[in-house]
Amino acid sequence: MGALSILFACIGNRASILLALSLPLCAYLPSAVSNVLLPYMTFIIIGLISIAMIRVDLGRVVRHLKSPVLLPITLAILMLVFPLSVHWIARYFSLAAPIHIALVLMACAPPLGSAPNLAYLLKLDGELAFNITLAGTAIIPLTAPWIISITLGDQMPFDQWALFQKLLMTVGSSFLIAMIVRKILGRERIKRSGAQLDGISTVIMVLFVATAMAGVSEIIENDPVYMVMLLSIAVASNFGAQLFFSIIGLIVRRIGRLFKSVEGMKAESVLSFAMVAGNRNLGLVAAVIPVAFLQEILPFLALYQVPIYLTPLVGGLFYGYLLNRK
Secondary structure (H helix, E strand, C coil): CCHHHHHHHHHHHCHHHHHHHHHHHHHCCCHHHHHHHHHHHHHHHHHHHHHHHHCCCHHHHHHCCCCCCHHHHHHHHHHHHHHHHHHHHHHHCCCCHHHHHHHHHHHHCCECCCHHHHHHHCCCCHHHHHHHHHHHHHHHHHHHHHHHHHHHCCCCCCCHHHHHHHHHHHHHHHHHHHHHHHHHHCHHHHHHCHHHHHHHHHHHHHHHHHHHHCCHHHHHHHCHHHHHHHHHHHHHHHHHHHHHHHHHHHHHHHHHHHCCCCCCCCHHHHHHHHHHHHCECHHHHHCCCCHHHHHHHHHHHHHCHHHHHHHHHHHHHHHHHHHHHC
């Protein structure tokens, strides 16, 4: 085993600690670090998606498509209905343009790449989370440009075709890289290299956090009230979505069971959908919008990482309570 392999394995074995430390530490980096890394945001996102997709077993995906109707319905709610609803709420409360833009982009984004791992950690339906994440990432070039054009067209002028092309290239190149690496390494070697892949993913994640978080401490010092408000909105958008879809989903499940129409719907599946609804890969959409708008939403992108990192702790208590009551 080479020195680089050992290094990445060591990093991978300490991933949770390193990622937790990266949030406060990167916040105190000078904003110049973010300015340097910002042009490479797309490549950072491609790296993150590629590492996640390298571990994907397409046969496993097909095997777990138990209901051909369930996945399209969940995607329609997640990728179309939800962002339109978020846009309406942001307009109703007359939120400032950068916050409005950030919230709609968050709602447009596919689930977080690590959502299946979070689902397994929280004892939810990891297979459903896996399929929603994979399918959501695959269709994002089709859904996001259309949603953004009808919701943010007056606040964020952009070329819809160019956005489609950037998203398609970002997602497509990630899938292509993953397929090539899977072909070269083989399934067994990929399984044996879990710690090394975790290490590579951790390094790329730290670069992403540094891009988003660098200079945040300066903003906190200059306008602490605004940052507290922004953090509150970021936390509410994540945990609020999880809470809302958990309650609605469990109510629908209970009503359906009374009429014996959704007997096969597990509480774990309902709660998995709620979890992925709150935890979105905002970085993927943010990486392909014009840099001027990206700089405006960077503080939200940075603070949105906080509820994501808190989901294992808060979600463990919340979903554990709901599952015990089922």
